[in-house]
Amino acid sequence: MWFKKALDSLLGNTTLPSASLEKLFAISSASITMQSNLDLGPSPRAGICFKPIESSKYDSARKEIEELLAFSSKETGSTYKIETDEYRFTWVILEDPDFEDLITGIHLISQTLIEKGFGAYLLCAIFRFGEEKPVYWIYNFKQGRFYPFIPVLGKTRDNAAELRIKSLFERELPIEEDMGKWYPLWGIPL
């Protein structure tokens, strides 16, 4: 691993790490603890963010995702919308009162992208808890881990609350240990 990284640097070779979905469902049991211990219920909306790329294969993957979403929203009664943010990243926002359906939807989208070969361009999935002062759990596909994000007014975040919530969930969720990778996302469209 160390050797491969050094060799890649020396040869100027760029490879993107692939996405891991394994731990995504851990948020399901964590949501119960969020509700019971912190009185923060899951929001009926969750989002997934990825980078669109220039390729006709990507266009067809995106079309397939839209078809899948249209199909599954008929089945489960959830709604969805697709947005592009100011950084030209694509967001799919799912809305469903059933939290399990939200996770399944997020899983479906990421699974499709991974199958089509665009897993490397998945940025994150976001689950929101609480109404007034939201707590976000962000799933980083590259690490296969979660980290908390609690924005406050302006572009600042409540680090103390994030650390507290980390210590509360250490056993339940796979949490990113390197806090340098707790990347903030401002203006989350949830």
Added chain:
Amino acid sequence: MVRWPRDRGLQARMMGTLFLLALVYFIFITVLAFIGVDSLLIVVVMVIILLLQYFFSDQLVLLSMGARVVSEQEEPHLYETLTRLCAIADITRPKIAIVDKAVPNAFATGRNPQHSVIAVTTGLLSMLNQDELEAVIAHELSHVKNRDVMIITLASLISTAAFFIFRNSFMFTQGGGRSRDQNLWFVIPILAASVWATSFLLIKALSRYREFSADRGSAILTGRPSQLASALMKISGQIKHIPTTDLREIEGMNAFFIIPAISGTSIMDLVATHPSVEQRIAALERIEREMEGHVV
């Protein structure tokens, strides 16, 4: 699975250059040892220079360029653009600096990702749109990831030593007491000069290959090779219009700039630190075709 085929040709050329460079250096050191030059002093001086460069080059470069490191609060948009690329590539996020200059350009400095700074000029920020800016930042981030500053510094070390020996060869020709063969001393300046000249060309070639690699890295990171091509065209078009007096100030930094600020295409491709914009765009178009799955 969308595959990103490695550019085998580019990697072979890079390995070849590194090998030749090592060979030239090896011959140089062996011959010096054979003649009986007391190279201890040179080694000590070079190690000191190396350590200084290793630890302070980033601050020196930023200082000489008038680059100011900015915080996330000052430049939230730039930082978020960089953050997302770092998250996708899983690279430690470097810092960002702004250079208050109208010349559109960008450079990266620092020995490793933890100590790296990506600097952009205000001219660049006002000229490029979001997609192009992202592509340029991804190019610089690839330089950081590939450790280009460290690799070029290491590759230039003995070359610099050869230049130093050539310039000061009188020092060696006088005190020839410990020499095995007095008659061989005249070889030293000639040898040093030719080692310096050869390695100079090899280092320029190496840095051109590193540029192609960074372009490729940018294309892979952003998934949009055409945006970097478009940025390169805009930047190069602008640079040609800027008077040379301004450019002289920044010529020393060429090896790290995204487009070197040399006016005109005078001194041939052989000694340019950067490949021509046409070559770079052609390479990006090739990547674009690879992405569509066409055989190249």
